[in-house]
Amino acid sequence: MMFLKRTAAAILGGAILCSGAAFAANVNTVSAEQPVADTAVSTDVTAQETPAVMAERNLYYGKITEITRDEQTGAVTSLLMESEKYGAYVFHLDESTLLLDSGAGIRTTADKLAVGDGIYVFHSPIATMSIPPQSFAEAIVTNMPQDAGCAMLHTVEAVKKNEDGSVTVTTDRGGLQLTIAKDAVYGDFNGRQIMGADDLRVGTRIFAWYNGVEQSYPAQATTNHVAVAPAKAQENMTISVDGTALEVTAKIENGTLMVPASAAGKALGLTASYEKTAEGEKVTLKNDKTTMVMDIGSDSYLVEGDMVLSYGAATVIEDGVTWMPAQALADLADADLSLATGAVAFTTAK
Structure with a gap:
């Protein structure tokens, strides 16, 4: 029974999210429409081997040039950004937008964003035809240490528990298999401090820190630090x-x-x-x-x-x-x- 495979790890895996610099992450979700970051990985496979499926999200890196706030509440509603590689973009935010401090591995808030900040934005692959284009920001990652890339956002599509105690998550529309080490640090994006492999449920989203991806299909990567975020409605x-x-x-x-x-x-x-x-x-x-x-x-x-x-x-x-x-x-x-x-x-x- 799968019940018997669920362990008490959740009460032992205290998520020490503020434990120091995040692990490097040099890859991102590959967009079906465009390469979206300097760290994008190109898998060396043919079109026949790789399903032509629109990416769940795209990744953009740039600097904030203007912040728009709600006149009544003061809440941040949009960011005008500029990127040397990808040009200007407008990203809209609401209460569902996830904001992560990548260096500390903990949740942050939009009111801490400032003009001039360099940030990563995980956004909808759907954008307006306006100039600059506009899209919705699903997640924003801030505070990347100089010697590390940003945490990557993925949706859990399948979970497999391995004999060595690690867990392999299928994500990115089947294009990536991410193995989470047995002794990985698990954190809760929403602040709950007791987390573990049993919290990796299908549909939930995770931020993961990892060094690279094996160029295969599906691609392969390994991590020992994840932050679990709520599933998207x-x-x-x-x-x-x-x-x-x-x-x-x-x-x-x-x-x-x-x-x-x-x-x-x-x-x-x-x-x-x-x-x-x-x-x-x-x-x-x-x-x-x-x-x-x-x-x-x-x-x-x-x-x-x-x-x-x-x-x-x-x-x-x-x-x-x-x-x-x-x-x-x-x-x-x-x-x-x-x-x-x-x-x-x-x-x-x-």
Whole structure:
């Protein structure tokens, strides 16, 4: 069972994010539209070997020349930037934009940005045709030490735990396999200090520091320092089980990939039941091997009556549908979980 592979590492892996200089990172996500940074890696493969898929995000480096703020709140709403290599660009920010101090490895805020700062911007590959072009800033990375590159932003698409204790994450639309060392420092972008490999859930985003990438397809890299960030909100994501599409859809909400418990569970051979007691509402999922009881409104998942797990989000009921973390369902069904371009896939060992 995958439950038994989950360990107490989360309570031991204290994330010492302010522990010194970040590790060097000399590569970035390769854009399908343009090379986006001096550190971009060109993989030596043919067009037939590399799927023609638009990059999830592009990377831009430049200096801030103008900062626009909201007249009422003073919040930063956009940055006008200039780059010797890529020219001028306008990046729009909102409360969902991630800001990371790469040197310290901790979250920072937009009010600390100043004209003249050199920063990296991970932005949408979609931009206006205006001059200068405009795009939305998904993440901004500041304070890069002179002897190191910036932390790279990736979305976790699949997770594999290796026999040596390391974890391999598939990311960049399948184009990169990032191995995180057994003794890696895990940090929480949002400030929680107890983190570990079990927090690497499909759909979440990570900042990673690493030195280089093996030029293959998929590319290979290794890191021993990551900061886990919330997943990016999405809706109407397709769900499949062993290649068969379901009629229901998934969503990423409040940083967690969620699926309809009953419909997705049924496709995975599970049965669901609902109970309302004086203590509250409960939903139970079970098969012939194990049982999971979920307290509605709580990030508490009781397995086999004596193991309580957390998946970073509570089970909720909305319009008669029970939503649960996809990773909890995958663990219960002993299935692999992956994410690719808005498609959620469960794969069982038949």
